[in-house]
Amino acid sequence: MSTYHPLTESEAIQVARSLTNIFESEGELVSREIGDGNLNLVFHVSQPSTGLSLIVKQALPYAKVVGESWPLTLDRARIESEALIIEERFAPGLVPKVYHTDNELALTIMEDLSNHVIMRQGLIEGGFYPKFAEDISDFLARTLFFTSDLGMNQQEKKLLVRSFANPELCKITEDLIFDHPYVDADTNSFDAHLREDANKLWADSELHLEVAILREKFLTHAQALLHGDLHTGSIFITPESTKIIDPEFAYFGPMGFDIGAVLANLLLHYASQEHWSPNATARDERRKYLIQSVREIWVLFESKFRALWDEHGIDRIAKTAGYQDYYLRNLLQDTIGFTGAKMVRRIVGLAHVADIDRIPEPAVRAKAQRLSLEIGTKLIKRNRQSTSIEQLIDIADSASKV
Numbered sequence: 001m002s003t004y005h006p007l008t009e010s011e012a013i014q015v016a017r018s019l020t021n022i023f024e025s026e027g028e029l030v031s032r033e034i035g036d037g038n039l040n041l042v043f044h045v046s047q048p049s050t051g052l053s054l055i056v057k058q059a060l061p062y063a064k065v066v067g068e069s070w071p072l073t074l075d076r077a078r079i080e081s082e083a084l085i086i087e088e089r090f091a092p093g094l095v096p097k098v099y100h101t102d103n104e105l106a107l108t109i110m111e112d113l114s115n116h117v118i119m120r121q122g123l124i125e126g127g128f129y130p131k132f133a134e135d136i137s138d139f140l141a142r143t144l145f146f147t148s149d150l151g152m153n154q155q156e157k158k159l160l161v162r163s164f165a166n167p168e169l170c171k172i173t174e175d176l177i178f179d180h181p182y183v184d185a186d187t188n189s190f191d192a193h194l195r196e197d198a199n200k201l202w203a204d205s206e207l208h209l210e211v212a213i214l215r216e217k218f219l220t221h222a223q224a225l226l227h228g229d230l231h232t233g234s235i236f237i238t239p240e241s242t243k244i245i246d247p248e249f250a251y252f253g254p255m256g257f258d259i260g261a262v263l264a265n266l267l268l269h270y271a272s273q274e275h276w277s278p279n280a281t282a283r284d285e286r287r288k289y290l291i292q293s294v295r296e297i298w299v300l301f302e303s304k305f306r307a308l309w310d311e312h313g314i315d316r317i318a319k320t321a322g323y324q325d326y327y328l329r330n331l332l333q334d335t336i337g338f339t340g341a342k343m344v345r346r347i348v349g350l351a352h353v354a355d356i357d358r359i360p361e362p363a364v365r366a367k368a369q370r371l372s373l374e375i376g377t378k379l380i381k382r383n384r385q386s387t388s389i390e391q392l393i394d395i396a397d398s399a400s401k402v
């Protein structure tokens with residue numbers, strides 16, 4: 001079993017038995033492959049007689065969404081396990097518990113979170129999550145602060161940067177977020193009715209300059225250990241609990257990339273409300289809730305991050321007067337720019353979001369797609385002038401009123 005090969009459902013039972021002591025020795029185990037993401041196998045292994053269960057996640061040597069023609073490193077399973085363990089250290093209770101890691105088989109065996117729902121689906125079904133802004137701002141503030149040069153010894157951080165180099169998964173992001181959506185690339189995928197909008201995107205040199213600047217930050221700014229793919233499909237949620245999964249894209253990059261991923265996915269959902277809300281009153285209420293979540297996430301994040309800095313900042317130079325304000329202003333601008341980039345990629349790039357793709361009526365879907373593109377491109381273009389989260393909110397609000 002120790003040589004790498006993709007597991008079958010019954011082999012997932014064997015590894016769950018032999019590599020963990022979660023299950024009672026008596027009692028049959030049942031296994032089901034439930035992976036619905038773009039990249040990996042995910043087995044749900046349970047023991048009906050005791051109600052115990054766990055998840056066996058295994059990387060495939062290629063990107064599942066495309067097939068064997070797109071080889072992909074198995075090392076991403078090690079990165080995912082190690083990132084989950086670091087995230088648990090700094091943001092306890094906000095990620096699944098890791099029971100076992102096997103780098104040879106590219107496995108992470110972890111806590112089963114099936115009592116939560118994937119947030120994207122929960123939002124589509126009209127869920128409200130009153131604890132989300134508090135939880136996600138905790139996760140962001142604590143993981144980003146304590147893995148940055150502000151909160152971690154700088155020599156230790158450099159060693160950690162080396163073990164999270166993650167070049168192959170970063171290359172996916174570099175291509176699919178910062179390159180392909182802005183040219184007529186083969187990987188792009190969009191509805192025929194968006195051809196003119198795509199042409200505009202490809203010809204917009206002002207936009208391209210801003211994307212180049214954001215890309216440079218993604219390539220060079222090893223600010224903190226990022227989750228790297230923090231969309232609402234990587235968040236398990238209930239009204240009382242939030243758990244962040246799937247950090248296989250983790251690497252040391254610009255903090256605003258993670259914060260922007262969360263905001264972008266709330267705004268993509270916001271852009272889809274004409275379909276998902278049953279009437280105009282519900283749509284307005286839903287949009288207000290989503291906008292308020294965006295505002296609260298930034299405001300809570302900022303105040304928690306500043307408090308961590310004041311209490312746990314590790315060196316004298318970071319306490320230089322004015323530096324914290326300078327840092328937070330740049331971080332807000334990055335967040336706004338990356339929010340925009342993460343919206344645009346989900347409309348014209350390879351991988352989309354169900355919030356928009358599942359709108360059956362083409363005219364309604366087109367409106368949601370154009371609204372996302374409009375908000376996204378404006379956020380990208382205006383990021384470097386921004387000084388307040390209210391500017392992001394104004395862009396979303398005014399685009400949706402047209």
Ligand SMILES: Nc1ncnc2c1ncn2[C@@H]1O[C@H](COP(=O)(O)OP(=O)(O)O)[C@@H](O)[C@H]1O
Pocket residue numbers: 034035036037038039040041042055057096110111112113114118233234245246248
């Ligand atoms: N810890 C978990 N508990 C329960 N279900 C999980 C867990 N991790 C993943 N899943 C299920 O598997 C799906 C794909 O997982 P994910 O980690 O997003 O895979 P990928 O890396 O391929 O995107 C999730 O949408 C969820 O349904």
Ligand SMILES: CSC[C@H]1O[C@H](OP(=O)(O)O)[C@H](O)[C@@H]1O
Pocket residue numbers: 037038039063065172173176229233234246350351
């Ligand atoms: C070829 S990978 C495309 C896309 O898929 C990843 O998301 P997930 O694994 O959560 O489905 C990531 O967002 C990549 O950009």
